[in-house]
Amino acid sequence: MKKKVILYRDIPAQERQRLDDQFDVTFFDGMNESNKDAFVIALSETEGLIGSNSTSMPPTLLDLAPRLQAASTISVGTDKFDLTYLSQRGIPLMHTPGVLNETTADTLFTLIMCTARRAIELSNMVREGRWTSNIGESLYGTDVHGKTLGIIGMGRIGYAIAKRGHFGFDMKIQYSNRHRKPDAEQDLNATFMDMEELLKTSDFVCVMTPLTSQTERLIGAKEFAMMKKSAIFINGSRGKVIDEAALVEALSNGTIRAAGLDVFEVEPLPASSPLCKLDNAVLFPHIGSATTETRLKMITCAVDNLINALNGDISQNCANKEQLNR
Ligand SMILES: NC(=O)C1=CN([C@@H]2O[C@H](COP(=O)(O)OP(=O)(O)OC[C@H]3O[C@@H](n4cnc5c(N)ncnc54)[C@H](O)[C@@H]3O)[C@@H](O)[C@H]2O)C=CC1
Ligand SMILES: O=C(O)C(=O)CO
Numbered sequence: 001m002k003k004k005v006i007l008y009r010d011i012p013a014q015e016r017q018r019l020d021d022q023f024d025v026t027f028f029d030g031m032n033e034s035n036k037d038a039f040v041i042a043l044s045e046t047e048g049l050i051g052s053n054s055t056s057m058p059p060t061l062l063d064l065a066p067r068l069q070a071a072s073t074i075s076v077g078t079d080k081f082d083l084t085y086l087s088q089r090g091i092p093l094m095h096t097p098g099v100l101n102e103t104t105a106d107t108l109f110t111l112i113m114c115t116a117r118r119a120i121e122l123s124n125m126v127r128e129g130r131w132t133s134n135i136g137e138s139l140y141g142t143d144v145h146g147k148t149l150g151i152i153g154m155g156r157i158g159y160a161i162a163k164r165g166h167f168g169f170d171m172k173i174q175y176s177n178r179h180r181k182p183d184a185e186q187d188l189n190a191t192f193m194d195m196e197e198l199l200k201t202s203d204f205v206c207v208m209t210p211l212t213s214q215t216e217r218l219i220g221a222k223e224f225a226m227m228k229k230s231a232i233f234i235n236g237s238r239g240k241v242i243d244e245a246a247l248v249e250a251l252s253n254g255t256i257r258a259a260g261l262d263v264f265e266v267e268p269l270p271a272s273s274p275l276c277k278l279d280n281a282v283l284f285p286h287i288g289s290a291t292t293e294t295r296l297k298m299i300t301c302a303v304d305n306l307i308n309a310l311n312g313d314i315s316q317n318c319a320n321k322e323q324l325n326r
Contacts, residue, residue: 003310004067006042008051009074011299018303023048023310031055040064050306053077054267059085070309074302075289076100076156078319079211079238087323092314094305097156099297100289105160107288108236111260112149112204114282115232117141118258121279142203142230142257144169150202151175152195152218153209153237154184157288161206162188174198199226204234211238219243224250231256236288239264248274251281262288 005023007016008031019025026042028035030051043065049057053075059082062068071081072094086093114120118141125131125139149165151158154175165171166188173190175181176198184190195218199205205227209215219233220243227233233256235242244265250256258280264273267286275281289298305317314321 003047003069004042004045005048005050005306005310006039006046008039008049008055011074011303012296015296015299015303018307019050022307043068048072048306048310050074050302053080056080058082062086062089062091070094070306070314072302072306072309074298077210077238083320083323087320090324092309092321092324093319094302094309094314094317095319096298096301096305097317099301100294101156101160103291103294104157104236104288105164107262107284107290108157108161108206108208108234108260109164111234111236111262111282111284112144112206112232115234115258115260115280116144116204118279120282142232144171144204146170147203148172148174148201149204149206150198151190152198152205152207153177153215154181154190155208155210157236158206158208159184159188161208162190166190171204174202195223196226199223200228202231203228204232206234207237207241209237209241211240215241217241217243219247221246221249224255227256229254229256233259234261235259236262239267244275248278251275251278258282260284262286 002024005019005025006028007019007025008028010029028039031039045067046065047067047069049071053073057080068091070092074096076095076097078093078095081093083093118139122139149171151162154177162173162184166173173188174193175184175190176193176195180192207219218241224246247259251259260282262284263286269283275283289295
């Protein structure tokens with residue numbers, strides 16, 4: 001008999017077919033008030049889960065899935081699951097590292113360029129008929145090339161961002177990370193330092209850590225105050241890695257120059273957020289990996305991951321492999 005699987009995000013037909021070939025699939029378009037009861041009933045029988053990282057899967061919900069054997073998230077970030085809880089139950093969480101590095105780094109560099117050159121603010125000026133003469137000094141941007149790029153979280157994506165800065169923009173790269181990265185030091189001439197020194201000396205501060213209990217609110221009022229007044233802050237990790245209210249304050253009172261954000265404490269970001277009123281904030285709707293090519297690669301990877309995991313193979317792309325092996 002085929003194993004039962006819940007698919008909680010729409011995926012292309014050919015990938016859905018690969019799941020159907022192997023499993024008895026129940027589809028939900030996310031999880032919301034209108035389908036929650038049916039979702040809970042399906043959970044009681046399911047052996048596998050696959051979906052996107054816009055849906056939270058807390059222990060209270062997964063307690064309702066006593067037969068669960070594997071979960072597969074269409075993301076590299078695993079913060080919508082509790083890894084300790086899953087590991088205690090012996091359930092692997094599969095994810096999609098690597099396939100989105102370059103696309104996400106492109107997005108982060110777009111944020112760097114848009115904030116530095118005030119691209120969105122000035123584009124809006126043109127569209128709204130407010131371009132009536134030469135723009136004047138008060139609307140000039142700041143250079144990106146030749147500046148210092150500080151990366152907090154020099155992992156797979158951090159490295160891809162640093163590569164763009166080093167080779168494309170002649171930037172000086174510095175980083176803080178849980179451990180040193182010899183490849184970044186050799187290939188990109190990157191300098192390892194503690195976060196405080198990085199905050200004080202970078203022109204662009206880019207956060208690319210995962211969201212964990214150690215990184216939650218890593219950057220708050222104290223950290224913004226350490227940055228240069230001319231600094232530009234970029235967050236592509238998760239909204240909760242920063243204190244958003246403190247960022248609003250820092251952008252409003254000139255503690256830092258500007259911010260580019262792809263992620264927020266609450267997503268979708270409500271239009272009532274004070275961030276939406278700030279010209280010096282560039283706001284993207286969590287599009288780090290959102291290209292047609294890369295999203296397909298992520299979905300294909302996540303489908304492979306679930307098939308492998310439910311067949312007992314977690315050698316590739318298992319986020320809690322070490323915890324499971326303990
Ligand atoms: N905006 C978007 O659409 C996307 C966001 N992400 C986010 O980016 C995160 C990173 O992805 P990868 O680069 O693939 O992960 P990774 O595991 O390769 O890199 C993360 C790095 O952060 C470092 N780190 C952890 N805690 C730290 C701390 N307290 N201080 C400094 N460094 C710390 C780790 O040592 C590691 O090198 C994901 O977990 C996800 O949350 C990922 C993809 C797309
Ligand atoms: O993969 C992730 O973690 C994302 O945030 C979406 O690409």
